[in-house]
Amino acid sequence: MGEVNLSQVLDQNRSFVDRVIAESGQDIRQCYQCAKCSGGCPGSTAMDYPPNQIIRMLMLGMKDKVLKSQTIWACMGCNTCTTRCIRNIEVASVMDTLRQEAVKAGYTDKAASVISFNESFLWTVRNFGRLFEAGMAMMNNTKTGNFMKDMQFGLPLMLKGKASMFPHRIKGRRELKNIFEKTCGGGK
Amino acid sequence: MTKYAFYPGCSLESGGIEYGMSSQAVAEALGIDFLEVPDWNCCGASSAHMTDHLLSLALPARIMALAETLPVTEIIAPCAACHARFAAVEYELGRDEELKQKVNSLLERPYTGKVKLRYFIDVFSNPETLKEIENKVKKSLKGLKVACYYGCLFVKPPKIMKYIDDPENPQSMDNIIRALGAEPVPWPYKTECCGASLGVTSEDQCTKLCNDILRIARDSGADCIAAACPLCQANLDMRQVTVEKKYGISYRMPIPFFTQLIGLALGLNPVSLGFKKLFVDPAGMLKKVGVA
Structure with a gap:
């Protein structure tokens, strides 16, 4: 030390x-x-x-x-x-x-991947109200430049009916946006 | 009829869809009513509590406030990670009025705390329901050896979870498995972390933890690992491919949810319980209990 x-x-x-x-x-x-x-x-x-x-x-x-x-x-x-x-x-x-x-x-050097994952996760929650896995994965892979990451899981998940191509949007999206804005400045 | 506010959470509509299917089917067979929380949002999971303390409380508090519009006194979350966020709301807002007001100022409908969190496994393992399950078993799971895997978030830490199960050696799921005629094997990894929260960001660490759990379950003689958390289940089920690549061990260990096993014993159709949604083929395990 x-x-x-x-x-x-x-x-x-x-x-x-x-x-x-x-x-x-x-x-x-x-x-x-x-x-x-x-x-x-x-x-x-x-x-x-x-x-x-x-x-x-x-x-x-x-x-x-x-x-x-x-x-x-x-x-x-x-x-x-x-x-x-x-x-x-x-x-x-x-x-x-x-x-x-x-x-x-x-x-943030040692945590780039965790931070980018959290940001991608919360971005979908802020915009749709619920987690949208496909959108999160695409955003996270774009942020990290690792475009094929976890792709081996994507197709099997879709085939099992476990991943949706489209987000579910809740009605209270404005309330959620407000929560994000007043806590972590809207999330990135 | 027993009624609960039911919070599926994002997992039960995606990666853990069979947990949702089997929970609903089993509740119906037992005459328990699950009322879905209207217009529910994501609880924020670990991403929220790694990012901002207030955010990590406001997201689940909105859900608990919406549950207060239902004719119930208790809310359940089958996902252990969502459950842990609700437990944090009850614990932190329950002892800090100022924090509660701060959180409520962010919500359209205030959280009062009148709908209490109930431990999901206990919905089935409480003495009355357990007796009911025993009476309704149509197809005993005799001969099946089950490693009951509670994961970390349902039972830890006990001062926040304040429920009936021991954090190091919980028993509620074991009691259910016994009521079904199957045998819960004694094993030391019931509440060891599987690393799911780092599955995307630190795969090596996560693969090691999965391998440890799978190996110890196998060495304890288990035919399957019964899961109670959709993140643990997805991790242990899907990651067996990665474990095989890294460690050269092919476990082929089925990872059903404990609710799927209850459903089997109650004589419900394996397809309606979502057995086809599992990645590791449960055919051998189903054959062992005479369900083909």
Whole structure:
């Protein structure tokens, strides 16, 4: 990890740590590093820092390292860590907050594919009210430049009557657009 | 007649269409009424809660508010991922009046919380309905070994899910499978994550988790894995092709929904239960219980 002046870092990033605590509703300072969260984490093999280390790094104010980590994007939100935490910290909720913070701060290198998937998914929901898989897949493949991605699933899904060529439009689309506009600025 | 507000969610109309078909057919056979929430929207799923906290609450809160127009006291969501979003609404808005008002300011119809979330498996595993199922079994599934797979989102975390099932070793589906005459096998991966939420974006990680679950189910002697979540089901069913390519193991493990198995035992037609919609051919499994 190299050399880090911890007290200086913490002073600089105190507002960030406070915001993560407030947004997630989780008092991470309660953590005493038992590492139960990491022991049971099904995503840990794809992470650069196990979840307990992310919590410790947060406590020390290491904003950049945390937001640039692979860990926050390898987390699948299965809540095993939250279930097992002996200090009652919802670790998975902290990961949610960190992903939102990473996007806001522009730390998106390691997450381009997740962000493009989420944007494509939410774009269809904002416009039609429900998920439109074919539209989402096309949009996502265009964004990522990977045009044939998951095409091996597309045709079999259609043949089984499991994917529609056309979106279903709900009546309350204006209400939904309003929700998107007032929360995440309309979604991209 | 027992009535519930029914939220199909996007999956039950697409990838998990057989979950919707079999749930409706089984409910009808048991005299349970599922009333579809009018003009429902997508719950936002993990894409919303990775993006914006308020958005992730407002989308499911709109659905729960619309359910309040129906003559019901409870809402069910067969999809575990949708269920988890409703549970988050109940938990977070239930303890924070200010947040509730903030969410309601975004909705045309306010969410009051009067329609409560019911755990979908419990619609069938509660003692009265379980007895009813036992009495109505026409075709016992004797001899069939089933790995009951609950996935993560129905039971975790317990302080938000606050239901009857243990988060590490749940029993409700096992009890249903036993009532059908089949045998639920003991296995340790009942609530291990299958990685479906990263299926599109991190295929390697997801394929590994699927392989682990399939391997342990097979080694535990299961003939099939019964699923309760359309995302887990689609992932475990369709991804066996990818698992075979990466790990060279061909499991051919059928992944029916638990509602399809209830329907079989009640003597309903396998086609109307959506067995033809499964990717891994369930013919061997159906033959084993004498349904061809």
